[in-house]
Amino acid sequence: MSSTAPVSPAKSSYRPEIQGLRALAVLMVVVYHIWFDRVSGGVDVFLLISSFLLTLTFIRKAEQGSAFGLAQYWLQLFKRLLPAVVFVLLATLAATYLFVPESRWQEIFDQTWASLFYVQNWLLAERSVDYYAADEGLASPLQHFWSLSVQGQVFLLWPLLFAVSAVLARVAHLRFRPVAGIIFGAIFCASLAYSVAQTYTNQSYAYFDTRARLWEFALGTLLALILPYVSIPRVARIIAGWVALAAVLSGGFLLDVEREFPGFVALWPLLAAGTIMVAGNSGSRFGVDAMLSWKPLVRLGDISYALYLWHWPILVIYLTFRDRSEAGPLSGAAIIALSLVLAYLTTRFIENPVRHRLPVTRRVAAIAVTVCCLTVAVPLSGWQFGLKVQTDRANAQTVSDNPGARVLAGIVESRSSYEAPIVPSAATINGEWASLAARCSDAALAPAEEVLNGHCSDNGIDPSVSDRTVVVVGDSHAEQWLGVMRPLAAENNWTLVALLYGGCDFGVPLPSQEAGCQDFNRAALSYIENLAPDAIFTVVTDAHPDTAEDTVVPGFPAASRQLQGQGIEVIGIRDNPRYSFNMMSCLEESGGIAECGQARSETLTTRAPFDAILNIAPETVLLDATDLICSEFSCDPIVGNMHVYIDDNHLTETYVESMYPVFSDMFRQATGWEDIRD
Structure with missing residues (x-):
């Protein structure tokens, strides 16, 4: 690259090769999703192009001295984006009603x-x-909207930053481009650094985090800002264009996009796509721009937005309906064909008419946006209200109608059949995650605030006025026991704190754990030692879905011995049985308990492996509540007219709550805490 003087104020010019690149990006997304069981990086290219084109619009306004008209811009933007979104959302809701199990609604x-x-x-x-x-059959048909959400948030933020750049440039008597370059360059550096750090510590969160994606948009903006200063020889543009295109297309095969993005690895497809955009029009029939300007590809770019909207829900609904995990060659081709047809129809008869035929006024745009939102909000609210009425009726039933674990405990006599509806309902089963209402204060989290923030909650009872303090710590399998620990704490005036990190068993940090889990366990141990609670409560074994075996959580015995040395009592409970299939899906598909239940001997060993813990930390208090989950011979998906499982391994909050007060007695006997109220 070589620098030259900037051109005069940018003129509006259509870049067909960029529209072709947009088409290739969305094709990569579609094809990789449907056939290759991978994420392609095409979304990142799509975001880069969107930012590049957005920036060109505001550069023209700034250099021509035109008003930015932010309110008008935002209203017109969402007037253009929302109609297609609304159509896809309504179609997906209709398909959900017809083909998706109620437990996923x-x-x-x-x-x-x-x-x-x-x-x-x-x-x-x-x-x-x-x-x-x-x-994909277990994924949500709307998960792909994450990237559109990030894009929408940036489309709100970027114009504000352009306005700030314009004001600063005017006040300092500087040109717009250098000022904007400094601002967006700073965003690029800060966001990329944050993205690398967050991807290393918590990649699954970073993947969706807008802050970890801002640098991708900033790169597109910087490319647009420097464009007039860049001059590349024609031969170099031809060579660079083809090399960059090969990099864009091959990135999804060579990189583990799903597990490594959006850290520095995402620079691969973005720099490659940026090179194509900067190389521009080579004027040669051998240049990559000649191929990308091919009319069918450009026309595909015109419907790329709608194609992205349609392909994923069609794929997921199809796989759910057919109970398949992947699409084959023929079904995949049919999904792509249907997506293309719907994308064309959506663009021609919904998106374009709203965009081009409605008057370009702020009032019309505001009305259009409002109508779009209400078109989805009204029927969706009505559907949810109807389900809520059904749920409220079920929740009003008596204990004799839905005894749950009380049947296994012998408190309520078992009946062969119940006329009352089973609780929780299938439609609300995915909301059956136990939790505590209050977030831990920053002061309470010190000195581990940064690591534990967002992973700590409590029941709002001040430790200074409570009778005891108990910390529930671990992963989602510790979390589910909040369903019974919460009423136990409320009944006995305990402060209850939850330190939870998904997929992270509690114990001393081990090299085999991911970095985020190691950091969490290190911080959790420090927090517990500083808090000095009366006891901690955690799950101390791991059940396995394919074998009748459970093993001790690695690192737990050492953690137990460490905390007991600080005078903190450690209470551990055996893991619940896990399965190789989703219990709720099995019930909805087969309709019978017998088809989904398993023999108890096939889910867990007869005796819990507690000796391995007691050999290292002999004072550990250990509980086994398997008898409140399984009968003597079988582990069933419905017990006492209650759904036992949310999925293949997590207990419903409602069922765990039904264990009280049997669990209370078990807890008192194991700990010797005689002050526990009946």
Whole structure:
């Protein structure tokens, strides 16, 4: 590259090769999703192009001295984006009603709201969703809206930053481009550094984190800003263009995009795509721009937005309906063909008419945006309200209607059949995660605030006025016991604190754990020692879905001995049985308990492996609540007219709550805490 004087104020010029590159990016996304079981990096290229084109728009306004008109811009933007979104969301909700098991409805409802209001990425980040899940058939049909949410958030932020750049340039009597370059260069550096660090410590969260993606948009902006200063010889542009295109297309095969992005590894496809954009029009029939300007490819670029919207829900709904984990050659081709047809129809009859035929006024745009939101919000709210009425009726049932674990404890006599509905309902099963209401204060978290922030909650009872303090620590299998620990704490005036990190067993940090889990365990041990609670409570074994075996959590015995040395009592409970299939899906597909239950002897060993813990930390208090989950002979998906499992390994909060007060007696006998109230 060589520098030259900047050109005069940028003129609007159509770049067909960029539209062709956009088409290739979305094709990569579609093809990789459907056939190659991988994430391609095409979304990152798509985001880069969007930022590049957005920047060109504001550069023209700044250099021509035109008003930015931010409110008008935002309203017109979402007037253009939302109609296609609304159409896809409504179609997906209809397909959900027809083809998706009821147990997955609530998840799709939540993601519909999040997609409509461009916060889907934050919802997925908080749930630390694996974008590709175990297979696409178990993924949400709306997960792909995460990238559109990030894009929408940036489209709100970027114009503000352009306005700030313009004001600073005017005040300092400087040109717009250098000032904007400094601002967006700083964003690029800060966001890339944050992205690298966050990807290393918590990649599943970083994947959806807007802050970890800002540098990708900033790169597109910087490319647009420097474009007039760059001059590349024609031969170099031809060679660089083809090399860069090969890098873009091969990145998804050579890189583990899903597990390594958006850290520095994402520079591969972005720099490659940026090279193509900077190389520009070579004027040669041998240049990559000649291929990217091919009319069918450019026309595909015109419908690329709608194609991205349609391909994923069609794929997921198809796999869910057919109970398959992947699409074959023929079914995949059919999915792509259907996606293309719907994308064309959506663009021609929905997106383009709204964009070009409605008057370009702020009032019309505001009305259009409002109508779009209401078109989804009204039927979705009605559907959810109807389900809530059903749930409220079920929750109003008596203990004799839904005894749950009380049947296994012998408190309530078992009945062969129940006329009352089973609770929790299938539609609300994915909301059956126990939690505590209050977040831990920053002061309480010191000195581990940075690591534990967002992973700590409590029941709001001040330790200075409580009778005891108990910390529940570990992963989601420790979390589920909050369903019974919470009422136990409330009944006995305990402060209850939860330190939870998904997929991270509690124990001393081990090299075999991911970096984020090691940091969490290190911080959790420090926090517990500083807090000096009366006891901690955690899950101390790991059950295995494919064998009747459970093993001691690595690192737990050493952690138990360490905390006991500080005078802190350690209470551990055996893991619940896990399965190789989803219990709720099995029930919905087979309709019978017998088809989904398993012999108890096939799920866990007869005797818990507690000796391996007691040999190292002999004072550890150990509980085994398997008799409250399984009968003497079998482990069933429904016990006492209650669903036992959310999925293949997590207990429902409602069922765990039904263990009280049997669990209370078990806890008192094991700990010797005679002050526990009956």
